[in-house]
Amino acid sequence: MPHGPYPPELLTTAQMARADRLTIESGVAGMALMEKAAAAIAAAATAFLVKTAGRRVLVLCGPGNNGGDGYVAARMLRSQRFKVRVAALVPPESLRGDAREAASTWDGRVEDATSCDFTGVDLVIDALFGTGLARDIDGPAAVLIERLNAWRAETRQKIIAVDIPSGVDGTSGAIRGVAVQADSTVTFFRLKCGHLLLPGRLRCGAISCAHIGIRSTVLQQIAPQTFVNEPDAWGAALRLPSVEGHKYARGHAVVVSGGASHTGAARLAATAALRAGAGLVTLATPQDAVAVNAPALTSVMLRVADGPAGLSALLEDRRKNVVALGPALGVGEDCCALVEAALAPSPEPRAAVLDADVLTSFALAPERLKEAIANAPGPVVLTPHGGEFARLFHGQRWERTLSGAPISKLERTRDAAREVGAVIVFKGPDTVVAAPDGRASILPHATPWLATAGSGDVLTGIVAGLLAQGMEPFAAASCAVWMHAAAAEDFGPGLIADDIINHLPAAWRRLTATQS
Numbered sequence: 001m002p003h004g005p006y007p008p009e010l011l012t013t014a015q016m017a018r019a020d021r022l023t024i025e026s027g028v029a030g031m032a033l034m035e036k037a038a039a040a041i042a043a044a045a046t047a048f049l050v051k052t053a054g055r056r057v058l059v060l061c062g063p064g065n066n067g068g069d070g071y072v073a074a075r076m077l078r079s080q081r082f083k084v085r086v087a088a089l090v091p092p093e094s095l096r097g098d099a100r101e102a103a104s105t106w107d108g109r110v111e112d113a114t115s116c117d118f119t120g121v122d123l124v125i126d127a128l129f130g131t132g133l134a135r136d137i138d139g140p141a142a143v144l145i146e147r148l149n150a151w152r153a154e155t156r157q158k159i160i161a162v163d164i165p166s167g168v169d170g171t172s173g174a175i176r177g178v179a180v181q182a183d184s185t186v187t188f189f190r191l192k193c194g195h196l197l198l199p200g201r202l203r204c205g206a207i208s209c210a211h212i213g214i215r216s217t218v219l220q221q222i223a224p225q226t227f228v229n230e231p232d233a234w235g236a237a238l239r240l241p242s243v244e245g246h247k248y249a250r251g252h253a254v255v256v257s258g259g260a261s262h263t264g265a266a267r268l269a270a271t272a273a274l275r276a277g278a279g280l281v282t283l284a285t286p287q288d289a290v291a292v293n294a295p296a297l298t299s300v301m302l303r304v305a306d307g308p309a310g311l312s313a314l315l316e317d318r319r320k321n322v323v324a325l326g327p328a329l330g331v332g333e334d335c336c337a338l339v340e341a342a343l344a345p346s347p348e349p350r351a352a353v354l355d356a357d358v359l360t361s362f363a364l365a366p367e368r369l370k371e372a373i374a375n376a377p378g379p380v381v382l383t384p385h386g387g388e389f390a391r392l393f394h395g396q397r398w399e400r401t402l403s404g405a406p407i408s409k410l411e412r413t414r415d416a417a418r419e420v421g422a423v424i425v426f427k428g429p430d431t432v433v434a435a436p437d438g439r440a441s442i443l444p445h446a447t448p449w450l451a452t453a454g455s456g457d458v459l460t461g462i463v464a465g466l467l468a469q470g471m472e473p474f475a476a477a478s479c480a481v482w483m484h485a486a487a488a489e490d491f492g493p494g495l496i497a498d499d500i501i502n503h504l505p506a507a508w509r510r511l512t513a514t515q516s
């Protein structure tokens with residue numbers, strides 16, 4: 001699993017290549033970058049070998065600069081008296097540019113990687129393919145990677161990946177044919193999107209990011225729009241309560257409850273909105289559910305709001321600046337009508353969070369949802385999981401471009417956000433948040449315990465609570481996803497949705513510690 005914190009920007013492989021080019025054009029030699037990249041790999045390998053008292057390293061080198069890093073790291077490790085073997089996919093004489101120069105600094109034997117033997121090896125360095133991977137891996141290289149993974153599984157020996165595990169697409173996180181299963185990955189300058197998107201993320205092991213002499217100022221020209229979902233990316237937009245602040249200054253969120261036998265989900269969302277810092281939260285309940293909701297609430301207020309007319313009347317109070325609906329609301333026309341009431345134009349701005357049954361209810365009429373969002377009196381955040389996303393954005397079913405490159409969850413979320421005009425939180429172990437203006441974030445660390453009943457309802461409430469405080473919607477949605485994961489991580493095994501709410505204060509503490 002990845003280890004943070006990381007630099008905030010995430011790059012595509014094309015953006016990384018541009019950062020590399022801009023640096024070389026500014027007068028830094030490509031070989032100097034490669035030497036630093038290799039030094040970071042050699043340091044990671046040394047730390048591992050010293051810890052495990054291992055001595056024998058096998059460096060697998062590919063046909064490009066990723067292989068070049070491998071040759072230089074091999075030389076560095078041998079100078080530290082480790083027993084180093086190099087095995088390559090192509091003969092060193094056939095390499096070009098920096099890779100050729102790098103290979104010329106290795107004066108040892110170069111074995112043929114396709115027939116190399118792993119017996120007795122303590123550590124493998126995977127320098128086969130990096131950000132230049134351009135198509136699916138097949139033939140002898142694929143067989144080699146399969147043999148390598150089988151060796152690791154059998155012997156439990158370790159693999160360090162140079163930049164990215166070979167076979168993982170650095171932009172999309174897709175596996176191109178086969179991919180190395182690494183125990184750790186040392187990348188350079190900035191993480192690539194494919195390090196955090198599944199399935200790539202699961203192939204990386206622990207990720208570290210080394211500085212190799214590329215200045216962050218190159219990012220001004222590249223203008224990346226994707227960020228690691230960590231406080232650095234959105235902390236500046238946080239609205240922390242002030243001592244002299246009134247509760248009304250922290251907003252008033254309304255959460256809409258389902259009918260008498262479906263009330264728990266909305267109560268989870270409402271309580272989470274309060275814990276996320278909303279000044280007041282009202283649960284809007286149908287008359288038939290009052291008797292169920294009333295005894296189950298303390299700090300959350302309760303008001304009757306039957307159907308669209310009831311909700312419109314409740315929302316006439318202009319201080320109610322967020323409405324959240326969807327959890328256990330029931331699928332169908334009644335649900336669509338409630339959403340239209342919630343998004344109806346209003347003289348005061350009001351944000352909305354739409355989740356669960358709302359997303360399914362509009363699956364047959366996405367244009368209708370788009371129109372309601374276009375006329376809404378404030379920003380709208382949609383929080384689909386995979387099934388809801390597929391139902392609502394079924395037009396986006398293509399997995400690859402015409403040239404065969406994989407289309408990632410990141411790009412699909414970004415396209416959907418642009419299309420519908422709302423911030424989209426596409427949930428999952430690699431939750432992506434995207435805004436209509438193209439900004440996106442990817443969660444670097446999720447706990448498997450988050451996949452539990454009611455977890456999504458809590459997330460809806462946290463988004464609503466942060467929006468109530470006036471946080472900018474992309475930042476609010478990203479922050480909510482981070483807090484949700486941080487609370488779950490704080491609780492650990494055995495987590496149920498209520499625990500996420502109860503551990504939000506721990507997430508707040510972690511967050512405020514990063515801000516001071």
Ligand SMILES: NC(=O)C1=CN([C@@H]2O[C@H](COP(=O)(O)OP(=O)(O)OC[C@H]3O[C@@H](n4cnc5c(N)ncnc54)[C@H](O)[C@@H]3O)[C@@H](O)[C@H]2O)[C@H](O)CC1
Nearest residue numbers: 020033034064065066129130131132133134135136137163
């Ligand atoms: N970007 C930087 O700042 C630095 C990067 N370094 C390292 O260089 C690699 C990227 O190098 P590049 O030469 O562009 O690409 P690769 O080595 O990943 O591979 C290109 C090589 O492989 C062939 N190829 C592509 N796909 C396949 C395939 N499926 N099957 C077979 N062959 C394939 C392609 O034709 C090329 O020949 C980066 O990851 C870093 O490790 C620098 O060392 C430091 C600065």
Ligand SMILES: [K+]
Nearest residue numbers: 126129164166
């Ligand atoms: K690699």
